[in-house]
Ligand SMILES: NCCCNCCCCCS
């Protein structure tokens with residue numbers, strides 16, 4: 001299924017008609033440069049073009065009051081003076097004779113996108129709209145917004161398409177207070193927003209934008225605010241919040257639809273956000289949401305005021321929706337202290353509502369309060385001096401790397417009698433291996449496979465890895481007689497000299513005995529077995545007391561440990577090994593493959609035992625990029641196995657910074 005793109009130049013046909021410094025950044029070019037970039041890069045041609053439509057009164061009234069709508073309806077006939085007068089009643093917004101028409105088109109575009117996704121016409125899509133929507137409230141325009149496009153879309157998805165749970169992810173750098181107000185007592189809509197806050201010093205300066213606004217009444221727990229109390233947040237800060245807050249909660253919520261308030265003023269170069277995350281981060285943020293709700297994801301443009309980073313960020317988002325390989329995020333750092341403080345505070349207030357966060361550390365500890373005071377003082381001092389220098393420096397960043405789709409998406413190495421799943425290209429040609437390698441393979445425990453096909457299998461594996469390295473092949477799966485021996489061979493002989501860093505993810509209990517001390521390989525083994533103490537920084541045994549069939553534990557291990565480790569390690573190849581009898585469920589297995597595609601430009605090699613061929617279907621489906629089915633088990637989580645994973649993370653975070661979720665105690 002394809003990706004919808006909704007755009008119409010009509011929505012560029014309104015602008016600021018008087019002097020207002022607060023509004024001058026919201027210009028028509030925001031929309032045209034975004035669309036032109038999609039055209040220039042050839043991305044728009046690969047999308048399914050869906051026309052916008054005007055939202056009806058009834059649809060607008062799903063969120064807004066009659067008196068507000070009646071007021072806005074009068075604006076097309078107003079004189080300039082009347083428009084100014086009408087605008088004065090609201091904050092940081094402006095009206096124009098054509099803005100009512102454009103606001104109906106913007107809201108209607110979001111509804112067209114919801115229809116296209118919910119009816120299965122497309123898998124996902126993006127609506128390029130203006131005016132934005134997430135600040136507008138039931139009876140008020142605000143922050144360049146007139147109608148709350150995404151809030152209307154959420155109500156519409158429930159009413160018209162029977163969606164029971166809708167997740168709204170707001171990665172715009174401003175708090176979408178309009179969305180929060182709309183759903184704060186509604187447990188069927190989970191609203192997540194991060195936003196520049198600076199302890200309420202940043203617009204819209206609301207007390208209720210802080211992390212302790214968790215929703216009201218039956219909506220308690222269904223509002224998640226992550227305040228950024230400093231500017232300059234980077235890719236690692238954003239990814240930490242996704243891994244340690246949003247994704248665990250989103251998976252437990254198990255939505256039927258994901259709506260994204262896709263504002264790009266959270267990217268580097270934006271005058272509003274003053275953050276440092278690069279446009280390619282949106283490829284990963286989008287990817288990390290694409291296995292929720294069976295892939296049903298609607299991204300609706302909100303903010304974004306630096307025309308260069310806006311256009312790049314829009315392209316990164318659309319290219320990921322189309323399923324192209326992800327860019328490698330180079331040199332991620334540790335989340336900054338201020339981000340860790342926010343992370344710890346959010347997790348500690350939300351843990352009472354989300355069992356998946358149940359073991360999150362408390363934030364009432366003296367460390368956090370001392371840290372908060374220290375950070376606040378530091379910010380005060382910095383604020384005085386930084387203002388002038390910050391406004392002067394022009395931010396520069398590298399153009400995002402090209403993301404080339406390999407000629408072959410997925411390949412397979414199979415025994416002759418095994419059927420090749422649809423869509424996979426069977427590798428038969430085997431690269432002739434040098435005699436040294438052949439002898440090494442021969443004397444490696446290949447006796448049970450009979451060395452003839454043993455060598456053939458390995459030469460095909462070698463070919464597969466080689467073709468991933470040259471990006472002729474995206475990913476692959478190999479059915480081998482002895483998976484433990486295959487792993488040993490691949491990492492010992494093939495993987496390491498082909499790629500610099502191999503992330504080996506083992507699901508199941510087999511003993512893996514090869515040195516990993518040199519950092520060329522990071523082994524994360526998820527099993528039900530209690531392992532002896534981990535052997536050094538690069539071998540991390542994760543023990544799930546209830547085994548790999550325990551979906552809650554598995555998801556906690558994936559988001560709390562595996563993904564942060566993977567981002568920090570930044571491998572050139574991912575080796576996913578399914579040990580026989582691992583007990584991992586097919587849905588979880590597909591989710592895992594889908595999520596691991598975020599690393600190594602999607603170069604994942606799955607190794608499975610021949611007699612485990614039953615899960616070849618789900619494996620092939622996930623490798624080909626089909627969305628993984630939702631994990632329904634998370635809806636009724638069983639009490640998990642205690643804080644073992646939390647304790648493990650605390651122990652490991654000295655070596656792996658991306659595992660941190662609390663401020664460093666003491667200093
Ligand atoms: N320095 C200009 C102040 C603008 N404040 C309102 C921003 C609304 C953003 C909507 S995404």
Ligand SMILES: [Zn+2]
Pocket residue numbers: 172173174263265272302303304
């Ligand atoms: Zn914004």
